[in-house]
Amino acid sequence: MSLFSLFGALEVGLIFSLVALGVFISFRLLRFPDLTVDGSFPLGGAVCAVLIANGMDPFLATIIATLAGALAGMVTAVLNVHLKIMDLLASILMMIALYSINLRIMGRPNIPLIMEPTMFSILQPQWLADYIARPLILVMVVIAAKLLLDAYFTTRQGLAIRATGSNPRMSRSQGVNTGAMVILGMAISNALVGLAGAMFVQTQGGADISMGIGTIVIGLAAVIIGESILPARRIFYLTLAVVIGAVIYRFFIALALNSDFIGLQAQDLNLITAVLVVIALVIPLIKQRLTRRRHV
Amino acid sequence: MLSAQNLKITFNPGTPIETKALQGLSLEIPTGQFVTVIGTNGAGKSTFLNAVSGDLPVDSGAILIDGDDVTRLPVWSRATRVARVFQDPMAGTCEDLTIEENMALAQQRGQRRGLRRAVRVDMRDEFRAHLATLGLGLEDRLTDRIGLLSGGQRQAVSLLMAALQPSRILLLDEHTAALDPRTADFVLQLTARIVAEKQLTTMMVTHSMRQALDIGDRTVMLHQGQVVLDVAGDERKGLDVPDLLHMFEKVRGEKLADDALLLG
Ligand SMILES: Nc1ncnc2c1ncn2[C@@H]1O[C@H](COP(=O)(O)OP(=O)(O)OP(=O)(O)O)[C@@H](O)[C@H]1O
Ligand SMILES: [Mg+2]
Numbered sequence: 001m002s003l004f005s006l007f008g009a010l011e012v013g014l015i016f017s018l019v020a021l022g023v024f025i026s027f028r029l030l031r032f033p034d035l036t037v038d039g040s041f042p043l044g045g046a047v048c049a050v051l052i053a054n055g056m057d058p059f060l061a062t063i064i065a066t067l068a069g070a071l072a073g074m075v076t077a078v079l080n081v082h083l084k085i086m087d088l089l090a091s092i093l094m095m096i097a098l099y100s101i102n103l104r105i106m107g108r109p110n111i112p113l114i115m116e117p118t119m120f121s122i123l124q125p126q127w128l129a130d131y132i133a134r135p136l137i138l139v140m141v142v143i144a145a146k147l148l149l150d151a152y153f154t155t156r157q158g159l160a161i162r163a164t165g166s167n168p169r170m171s172r173s174q175g176v177n178t179g180a181m182v183i184l185g186m187a188i189s190n191a192l193v194g195l196a197g198a199m200f201v202q203t204q205g206g207a208d209i210s211m212g213i214g215t216i217v218i219g220l221a222a223v224i225i226g227e228s229i230l231p232a233r234r235i236f237y238l239t240l241a242v243v244i245g246a247v248i249y250r251f252f253i254a255l256a257l258n259s260d261f262i263g264l265q266a267q268d269l270n271l272i273t274a275v276l277v278v279i280a281l282v283i284p285l286i287k288q289r290l291t292r293r294r295h296v
Numbered sequence: 297m298l299s300a301q302n303l304k305i306t307f308n309p310g311t312p313i314e315t316k317a318l319q320g321l322s323l324e325i326p327t328g329q330f331v332t333v334i335g336t337n338g339a340g341k342s343t344f345l346n347a348v349s350g351d352l353p354v355d356s357g358a359i360l361i362d363g364d365d366v367t368r369l370p371v372w373s374r375a376t377r378v379a380r381v382f383q384d385p386m387a388g389t390c391e392d393l394t395i396e397e398n399m400a401l402a403q404q405r406g407q408r409r410g411l412r413r414a415v416r417v418d419m420r421d422e423f424r425a426h427l428a429t430l431g432l433g434l435e436d437r438l439t440d441r442i443g444l445l446s447g448g449q450r451q452a453v454s455l456l457m458a459a460l461q462p463s464r465i466l467l468l469d470e471h472t473a474a475l476d477p478r479t480a481d482f483v484l485q486l487t488a489r490i491v492a493e494k495q496l497t498t499m500m501v502t503h504s505m506r507q508a509l510d511i512g513d514r515t516v517m518l519h520q521g522q523v524v525l526d527v528a529g530d531e532r533k534g535l536d537v538p539d540l541l542h543m544f545e546k547v548r549g550e551k552l553a554d555d556a557l558l559l560g
Contacts, residue, residue: 152411156404159393159414163401166390170382173349174457175375175405233441 005254007131013250014138015199016218017243018145020226022192023219024242026073029153030165030185032080035091035216039098040072040190042212044197046102049111049207058119062198069194070187072098077186081179103209110208111201118202134203141199145192146239152188153235161185193219214270221273222246224280252276298325298348298465298497303357305343305521317343318354319521327362327464330491330498330512334505334540340521341501345467348499350374361464376406379458379496380467381451385474388454391443395434395453398442399423402457426456430486448479452486459490466491468500484511505537517544 019041026034044065051061072094079090103109124133152158163171164181171178193215201207226245232238256264256272264272305318317340325331335341346352348359350371359367361377382388389398400414400423420438427435430452434445442450451471458466468487472480488511491498502508508515515532517525517540525543527535535543 154414155411156400156407156409156414157411159397159401160409162397163390163393166392167387169351170388170390171401172351172371173375173378173380173388174401175372176401176409177370177372 004131005258007135009250009254010135010247011131011138011203012200013247014135014142015196015203016222016250017142017246018192018196018199019215019219020222020242020246021145021149021239022189022196023216024223024239025149025185025189025192027220027223028165028238029162030182030189032077032165032182032186033088033091034073034076034186034189035088036072036076036094036098036186036190037193037216037219038212038214039095039102040069040193040212041197041200041215042102042207042209043072043098043105044069044194045201045207045211046105046111046197046209047194048198049113049201050105050107052113052116052118052202053111058117058122058202062119062195062202065198066191066195069197070191072194073186073188073190074183076190077183081182099209099212102212106207106209109210110206112206113201114205119199120202138199138203142243145195146243149188149239150236157184214273217270217273217277218249219246221277221280222249224277225249228280228283249273249276297327297360297362298323298499299358299360300324300344300348301358301360303344303347303359304355305340305347305352306355317521318347318357320357321518321522322357323516323523323526325497325499325514327497328495329514330496331500331514331516332508332512333499333501333516333518334503334508335518339518341518342469343521344518345380345469345499345501348465349378349380349467375463376461377463378465378467379405379461379463380469381454381458381471383470383473385447385450385454388457389442389450391441393442394439395427395442395445396420396423396438398453399426399457399460403460405461405463426460427453430456446479448475448483451475451479451483455483455486455490459494459496462494464497466496466498468498470501470503473503487511505540509535509537509540515540519544 019037023037026032047068048061048065051064052058076091076094079085079093080087085093120130120134120137123137124130153162160171160176161181161184163174164176164178168178200211222245223242224245225248226241226243229248230237230241230244232241253269253272256262257266300321300323303318303321307315307317321340321344333341343352347354350366350369354367358365366374366377390401393401396415400419403419423438424435432449432452434449434453442453445453472483475483484507487500498512500512509532514526514528516523
């Protein structure tokens, strides 16, 4: 693998570690199986691309894209909490609704950003090659997001969100407004995914309507890989595992795609991901069975 | 003071499995009184406690706490006035959170859950002091996941948690039923101590007639969703388990299977 594709993998891995952090919050902390992600990732991308293409400051565009993601997560949560629609179904509804919404926002299937200024083109120092500068900037964004989340989940509010996911009935009896906590948690989760979408279009040269397909599986894969590499309990290590999982996952993919003898191509990505997730899920099962056999 | 007025709850109304769980239940409990609640399986004890906590909405009737009508309030907003310990030791704590996080969650009951740190150093000292009163050595395990504790230990911590914040009503639904006899006894003594210390208005459901008479100030028997027996003071002091069974028969005018009530 060339240095160039190595940095490329790192770059995309870091972007998807934001998705993975979001998926970690919904699936693990809130225990809310949320597929909104497949829509909120391109939503963040679409909003950011359109705003930049219309001359808005890339930083402001990124912030608005993040808020758009948060809004999408809130709608899914409200469908579930207040309209009593099953969690998974609510998120699927939101996901397909977002496909239409994203097309509306973009107005056409893709928006190129090659000639426009981006967060990265502005922050990149002259003396540094862009393929090195981009992952460097992303590392800082991801570390900041991770540390902010760590701090947040040790606050009273963050604790209430974690308690809601762990034992909603008990949380209510301790005075936690669990409905509000689900909405808040889902907003934070999808805000991160929207932010990832905004980063993605700014590094990949534009937005495409189909860029969200499989986002949730990639996010889940990252979470699961992270958890099996670094099993942890404390929030600091949990989020660290998730970030590392996303980067490692991306290196696997790059390796698979770059090895000619395997003969895999870009369109096989979702299949590889699905297989990876299955493997990561099955390994603990096999381990369990092996240890049990040993004890019998 | 707790005042339940003519509470009615029907499950699956209009279907073949319709169950009238509460049929016009009324009960007044003055502040600081400790009431034990008995009754056969299906009498409506849990349903009544769930109605008071807000876990179950009532079809009709009213629930007043210190004169405020809370009938329509959701569970979480009633939590400032009502604390409870569940029968299942797993139900009353968050197993993924540490002991100190669980206690912090309970300590902030009724307070704004903002961006202040959930667990601060001064709280740890307080939690340690509370846990030390249990004599279970839990004061050295603040950062252990509570899922690692035994059922009895978790139930003891649940009780502490229920009393961390001043509340007006304490609800205990067979909270010792899942414990072995020795641990059950320990949790029961702890209950009596905490209730006395904090002067809590308490309802404790139990299947042990002995417990029902020995603990607390007043005993109430439910049957088919109504109060059928209500004894306190000298009348209660003079009672023994056989008397209680006899009185129950007299009130309902029907024979009662002793074993159903004598469990425990
Ligand atoms: N969620 C529910 N759906 C349908 N029926 C219910 C439900 N909860 C309770 N019931 C019925 O309501 C009646 C009262 O039940 P409840 O749980 O209050 O009894 P209990 O006095 O607590 O009994 P036990 O001593 O067995 O705990 C029972 O007939 C029960 O089957
Ligand atoms: Mg019951």
